[in-house]
Amino acid sequence: MESNSSQVRPTLEWPQKAWNLLAGVRSQSPLIQCITNFVSMDLMANTLLSAGASPAMLHCIEEIPDFTPHAHAVCINIGTLSPSWLPAMKAAAELCSKLGKPWVLDPVAAGASSFRLKACMELVEMKPTVIRGNGSEIVALSKASTGLTKGVDSILESTDAVEAAKLLAQASGAIVAVSGAVDIVTDGKQVIGARNGVAMLQKITATGCSVTALIAAFVAVDKSSALEAVVSALSIFGVAAELGMKMANGPASLRMHLIDSLHGLDEAAVLSHVNIGSLP
Numbered sequence: 001m002e003s004n005s006s007q008v009r010p011t012l013e014w015p016q017k018a019w020n021l022l023a024g025v026r027s028q029s030p031l032i033q034c035i036t037n038f039v040s041m042d043l044m045a046n047t048l049l050s051a052g053a054s055p056a057m058l059h060c061i062e063e064i065p066d067f068t069p070h071a072h073a074v075c076i077n078i079g080t081l082s083p084s085w086l087p088a089m090k091a092a093a094e095l096c097s098k099l100g101k102p103w104v105l106d107p108v109a110a111g112a113s114s115f116r117l118k119a120c121m122e123l124v125e126m127k128p129t130v131i132r133g134n135g136s137e138i139v140a141l142s143k144a145s146t147g148l149t150k151g152v153d154s155i156l157e158s159t160d161a162v163e164a165a166k167l168l169a170q171a172s173g174a175i176v177a178v179s180g181a182v183d184i185v186t187d188g189k190q191v192i193g194a195r196n197g198v199a200m201l202q203k204i205t206a207t208g209c210s211v212t213a214l215i216a217a218f219v220a221v222d223k224s225s226a227l228e229a230v231v232s233a234l235s236i237f238g239v240a241a242e243l244g245m246k247m248a249n250g251p252a253s254l255r256m257h258l259i260d261s262l263h264g265l266d267e268a269a270v271l272s273h274v275n276i277g278s279l280p
């Protein structure tokens with residue numbers, strides 16, 4: 001009789017999983033389509049390149065039928081949303097769902113206006129593989145409520161949003177990640193925490209957007225466990241920031257050293273720095 005054990009995913013320790021996924025991004029170089037805000041385009045593309053992925057910032061609706069089928073994953077970010085962009089976001093999301101392609105939603109400032117919140121709720125209905133936001137964004141989406149935010153910045157800790165993240169994951173079917181001092185990731189049942197990164201990341205615009213795009217690259221190379229891919233991407237980005245911080249004098253030089261460190265990460269650094277564990 002054939003053993004069931006062949007179907008069980010072998011348990012690797014988290015640091016080894018994270019390294020294997022980064023190595024997968026480097027060897028497969030997934031093409032990541034980013035429909036993203038004007039502020040983030042540069043840092044997001046450079047984050048993806050330094051991790052080994054291939055970014056393409058294509059957002060025009062006319063190109064989606066030709067281009068999106070070639071992408072390995074799509075990152076949709078509403079940071080500088082205007083009405084004319086929303087149909088392209090929805091067209092890309094719909095195509096991804098039809099083709100079984102992963103797509104990741106970054107609901108920037110979801111609670112800052114009813115226009116934004118409504119757009120986010122409509123995108124959530126389209127079944128993203130992953131939703132990554134800060135504490136305020138995840139609470140706004142989970143409660144379908146405006147307020148509770150300071151523009152694109154959170155007024156909540158990630159740990160304040162654990163229940164909201166679980167409810168959102170259960171309602172949407174997405175893996176939900178809340179970034180912060182501890183990055184929290186849930187499928188609605190398990191809750192995993194990644195404790196990497198440095199506080200100064202909050203002083204560089206678009207680091208949240210960029211880690212969302214990195215999540216898309218990790219999910220593209222491991223479609224069998226989006227949860228593991230999301231936790232690993234958040235941790236790896238944090239490790240790059242920790243190493244970059246050793247050479248930085250402030251936010252501007254951290255931005256540069258973050259990219260250099262992500263590009264140069266080796267197995268020993270990943271295995272010794274990744275700090276991931278289950279949360280109650």
Ligand SMILES: Nc1ncnc2c1ncn2[C@@H]1O[C@H](COP(=O)(O)OP(=O)(O)O)[C@@H](O)[C@H]1O
Pocket residue numbers: 133134135152153154179180181182183196197198199200201202206207208209211234237238
């Ligand atoms: N206090 C902190 N300590 C360490 N890392 C942090 C801290 N706050 C945020 N980060 C990291 O900064 C990045 C951006 O997260 P965050 O600032 O929450 O997103 P956003 O820019 O969307 O608000 C993530 O990689 C997150 O882990």
Ligand SMILES: Cc1ncsc1CCOP(=O)(O)O
Pocket residue numbers: 037039040079080108152204205206207208209210
């Ligand atoms: C400042 C700003 N304004 C609109 S989008 C944007 C960038 C937000 O980036 P992040 O969510 O990564 O801080």
Ligand SMILES: [Mg+2]
Pocket residue numbers: 108109133134152208209
């Ligand atoms: Mg953000």
